[in-house]
Amino acid sequence: MEKYSGLSLVKHSFSHHERWERQWANPTPNKKYDIIIIGGGGHGLATAYYLAKNHGITNIAVLEKGYLGGGNTARNTTIVRSNYLWDESAALYEHGMKLWEGLSQELNYNVMFSQRGVYHTCHTLQDMRNNERLVHANRLQGIDNEMIDAAQLQKEIPTLDCSKDARYPILGASVQRRAGNARHDAVAWGYARAASALGVHLIQNCEVVDMIIDGSNTIRGVKTRQYGELMADRVGCVVAGNSGEMARMAGFQLPVESHPLQALVSEPIKPFLDTVVMSNHVHGYMSQSDKGDLVIGAGIDSWVGYGQRGSYPIVEHTIQAIVEMFPTVSRVRMNRQWGGIVDTTPDACPIIGSTPVKNLFFNCGWGTGGFKATPGSGHVFAETLAHGKPAPLAEPFSLERFVTGALVDEHGAAGVAH
Ligand SMILES: Cc1cc2nc3c(=O)[nH]c(=O)nc-3n(C[C@H](O)[C@H](O)[C@H](O)COP(=O)(O)OP(=O)(O)OC[C@H]3O[C@@H](n4cnc5c(N)ncnc54)[C@H](O)[C@@H]3O)c2cc1C
Missing domain, CATH: 3.30.9.10 (D-Amino Acid Oxidase, subunit A, domain 2)
Structure with a gap:
C-alpha cells in the first residue's frame, strides 16, 4: 500500500491489461484453488478481498453465475445502520459500520457512504x-x-x-x-477491483450446478455449467436467495425461505x-x-x-x-x-459458519438487511474460511442454533425490516 493525498492506494503489481485479463480470465483447466467462493455479490467479493488482504490467501476463485454485483447487491435500497437489539447482532453490524466508515479510503474507491x-x-x-x-x-x-x-x-x-x-x-x-446509505454497486466494484489487484480470480458467467463431495463427506470442489469441475480445499457459499438450492446440492437442508x-x-x-x-x-x-x-x-x-x-x-x-x-x-x-x-431465517438473523459437509461453509440468511453487513460479513467470513472454524463474531450465528434453540431472534426486536 502507498499513501497519496490521505488516501491509501492499493499498489497494483499488474499492468492495466494484465489486471483486466486476470479479472475476466477463464479458469485454467484442472486448476485447484485454496478457496472457491460461490457468489460474486458484495459479500462474496468482500470475503475474497479480506482473505487476500488479511490472511494472505490469494489462490481464490470467486464464481459468479451472472455478472459481479448483479444480484441483491445491485437491487437493494442501501440502508446502513447498526442499531440492532441483541448484543450478538449489534456487535456484528457495528463491526460492519466501523469498516464502512473507512471503506472508501481502504479500497481507494468512492463507495459514497453517507x-x-x-x-x-x-x-x-x-x-x-x-x-x-x-x-x-x-x-x-x-x-x-x-x-x-x-x-x-x-x-x-x-x-x-x-x-x-x-x-x-x-x-x-x-x-x-x-x-445512512451508500452506493450499492460501488461496494461490489470496489471490493472486486481491490481483490483482483491482490491476485484473486473473479470468474463471471460461471454457474455452480453441483458440489463434488467425497465418501468422507468432505467437499472437493464444484461442478460448473461453463467450465466443468473446479477443485478447492475449502468452499464458501455466499449466494443470498439461492442458498437453499446450494444446500440441496450439498445434500442438506437450510432453515431458510x-x-x-x-x-x-x-x-x-x-x-x-x-x-x-x-x-x-x-x-x-x-x-x-x-x-x-x-x-x-x-x-x-x-x-x-x-x-x-x-x-x-x-x-x-x-x-x-x-x-x-x-x-x-x-x-x-x-x-x-x-x-x-x-x-x-426464522429468527431473521444470518447463518455464518460450517455445515454438515466438511470444509464447506455458508454465509446466508441475511434476509432484507444484508447490504449494511457487506464489509462486516466479508471480514468475519474471510476469517472463518481462513481458519476453517467460525470467527468469534460469527459464532452465535452458526447453523447449530436451530438445533440447540440458541436463537438470536432479531425478528421484530429491532422493529424494522432493513
Ligand atoms: C429490494 C431490496 C432492498 C434491500 N434493501 C436493503 C437495505 O436497505 N439495507 C440492507 O442492509 N439490505 C437490503 N437488502 C438486502 C441486501 O441486498 C442483501 O442482504 C445483500 O445484498 C446480500 O448480499 P450478497 O452478496 O450475499 O448477495 P447477492 O448480491 O445477491 O450476491 C449473490 C450472488 O450469487 C450469485 N449466484 C447465485 N447462485 C449462483 C450459482 N449457482 N453459481 C454462481 N453464482 C451464483 C448471484 O448471481 C449473485 O450475484 C435489500 C434487498 C432487496 C432485494
Whole structure:
C-alpha cells in the first residue's frame, strides 16, 4: 500500500491489461484453488478481498453465475445502520459500520457512504416502547441511537407529515445519526477491483450446478455449467436467495425461505430529503439518492419465490404508505420497480459458519438487511474460511442454533425490516 493525498492506494503489481485479463480470465483447466467462493455479490467479493488482504490467501476463485454485483447487491435500497437489539447482532453490524466508515479510503474507491442518519418513526405507544427499549440496549452496547419527540422530528424533517391529522399520527422516532446509505454497486466494484489487484480470480458467467463431495463427506470442489469441475480445499457459499438450492446440492437442508423483495425509484427531483425515514407501522421507507431519485422500499412479499421483479399490489401498498408520510410527493412519477430474492431465517438473523459437509461453509440468511453487513460479513467470513472454524463474531450465528434453540431472534426486536 502507498499513501497519496490521505488516501491509501492499493499498489497494483499488474499492468492495466494484465489486471483486466486476470479479472475476466477463464479458469485454467484442472486448476485447484485454496478457496472457491460461490457468489460474486458484495459479500462474496468482500470475503475474497479480506482473505487476500488479511490472511494472505490469494489462490481464490470467486464464481459468479451472472455478472459481479448483479444480484441483491445491485437491487437493494442501501440502508446502513447498526442499531440492532441483541448484543450478538449489534456487535456484528457495528463491526460492519466501523469498516464502512473507512471503506472508501481502504479500497481507494468512492463507495459514497453517507452518514445522513436513519429515523424509525413510531405511530403507537407500543412502537415508542419498542424503540425506547432498543435505544437503551444500543447505549449499553456503545452504539449511538436516540429518541426524539414528534415536534423535534418535524423540525429535523420538515416534509414529513407529523400532524395529528395523519391516519396514524407520528408520536416520535428513534434516530441513529451515524447510520445512512451508500452506493450499492460501488461496494461490489470496489471490493472486486481491490481483490483482483491482490491476485484473486473473479470468474463471471460461471454457474455452480453441483458440489463434488467425497465418501468422507468432505467437499472437493464444484461442478460448473461453463467450465466443468473446479477443485478447492475449502468452499464458501455466499449466494443470498439461492442458498437453499446450494444446500440441496450439498445434500442438506437450510432453515431458510426465499422471498421476493421489491423496491422502486422515482424520476429525479430537486434535493428534498437529506436523511432516511422508515416506518414499520405504515410499512414503507424512503431516502433520496445523490442523483435526485426517491428510493423507496417496504417489507418482503409474503409468498416464497425466485422472481426478481416487482408486482403491482406491493408497489401500490408501499406508495400508499409513502404518500401518507410525505403527502408532498403524491404527484412525483415513479421511474422503475424491480425485485431481488432474499433468504430469510426464522429468527431473521444470518447463518455464518460450517455445515454438515466438511470444509464447506455458508454465509446466508441475511434476509432484507444484508447490504449494511457487506464489509462486516466479508471480514468475519474471510476469517472463518481462513481458519476453517467460525470467527468469534460469527459464532452465535452458526447453523447449530436451530438445533440447540440458541436463537438470536432479531425478528421484530429491532422493529424494522432493513
Ligand atoms: C429490494 C431490496 C432492498 C434491500 N434493501 C436493503 C437495505 O436497505 N439495507 C440492507 O442492509 N439490505 C437490503 N437488502 C438486502 C441486501 O441486498 C442483501 O442482504 C445483500 O445484498 C446480500 O448480499 P450478497 O452478496 O450475499 O448477495 P447477492 O448480491 O445477491 O450476491 C449473490 C450472488 O450469487 C450469485 N449466484 C447465485 N447462485 C449462483 C450459482 N449457482 N453459481 C454462481 N453464482 C451464483 C448471484 O448471481 C449473485 O450475484 C435489500 C434487498 C432487496 C432485494
